[in-house]
Amino acid sequence: AQSVAQPEDQVNVAEGNPLTVKCTYSVSGNPYLFWYVQYPNRGLQFLLKYITGDNLVKGSYGFEAEFNKSQTSFHLKKPSALVSDSALYFCAVRFPNAGNMLTFGGGTRLMVKP
Amino acid sequence: DGGITQSPKYLFRKEGQNVTLSCEQNLNHDAMYWYRQDPGQGLRLIYYSQIVNDFQKGDIAEGYSVSREKKESFPLTVTSAQKNPTAFYLCASSITRARGTEAFFGQGTRLTVV
Numbered sequence: 001a002q003s004v005a006q007p008e009d010q011v012n013v014a015e016g017n018p019l020t021v022k023c024t025y026s027v028s029g030n031p032y033l034f035w036y037v038q039y040p041n042r043g044l045q046f047l048l049k050y051i052t053g054d055n056l057v058k059g060s061y062g063f064e065a066e067f068n069k070s071q072t073s074f075h076l077k078k079p080s081a082l083v084s085d086s087a088l089y090f091c092a093v094r095f096p097n098a099g100n101m102l103t104f105g106g107g108t109r110l111m112v113k114p
Numbered sequence: 115d116g117g118i119t120q121s122p123k124y125l126f127r128k129e130g131q132n133v134t135l136s137c138e139q140n141l142n143h144d145a146m147y148w149y150r151q152d153p154g155q156g157l158r159l160i161y162y163s164q165i166v167n168d169f170q171k172g173d174i175a176e177g178y179s180v181s182r183e184k185k186e187s188f189p190l191t192v193t194s195a196q197k198n199p200t201a202f203y204l205c206a207s208s209i210t211r212a213r214g215t216e217a218f219f220g221q222g223t224r225l226t227v228v
Binding site: 032034036041042043044045046049051090094101102103104105106107 | 118157172204208224
């Protein structure tokens with residue numbers, strides 16, 4: 001079955017340290033992968049996407065993500081975390097042969113402490 | 115400003131009452147979506163529409179209905195058949211349903227049963 005997972009409910013990191021928010025998927029074929037961020041009581045904001053090409057994708061607010069086909073992962077990263085990065089992060093996937101619906105992981109809460 | 119507007123921001127429903135959540139977009143997007151967000155459960159797809167006068171059920175359509183009479187509007191009705199409607203509802207749109215296109219989200223409507 002095709003699925004997307006975010007194995008960590010919460011990630012804690014100190015301001016200035018690098019951060020990683022994990023995403024893994026299971027699919028037969030090539031997925032299209034997305035990251036979104038959600039601040040409290042707000043909608044989701046698009047950060048970045050992987051369609052094809054370079055495995056390292058750069059997005060908004062200094063975030064980047066690395067596509068790893070062999071590990072079926074698409075982890076979100078940032079070299080130096082800010083307190084303002086604290087939010088809920090969602091990985092999303094468009095699977096082939098599934099009507100191209102956008103399927104979301106369960107979300108990871110990122111807490112950046114000063 | 116271009117974007118997706120959801121209204122109202124907060125909505126209270128009595129037991130057995132139908133309520134309609136509004137979603138309007140001026141992005142000229144073909145595809146529109148409704149998601150439900152519960153704490154700790156990520157986003158689940160309720161309905162989606164690729165084109166005017168066409169819509170399809172998502173993963174949790176029971177107790178909900180939609181219409182797509184205009185390209186820019188995709189209202190969601192939460193009927194009395196939905197037994198647990200208290201949730202945060204998010205509307206989204208994308209330029210097409212093509213796999214490489216990201217979705218843009220409204221700010222959400224928080225529905226509470228009283």
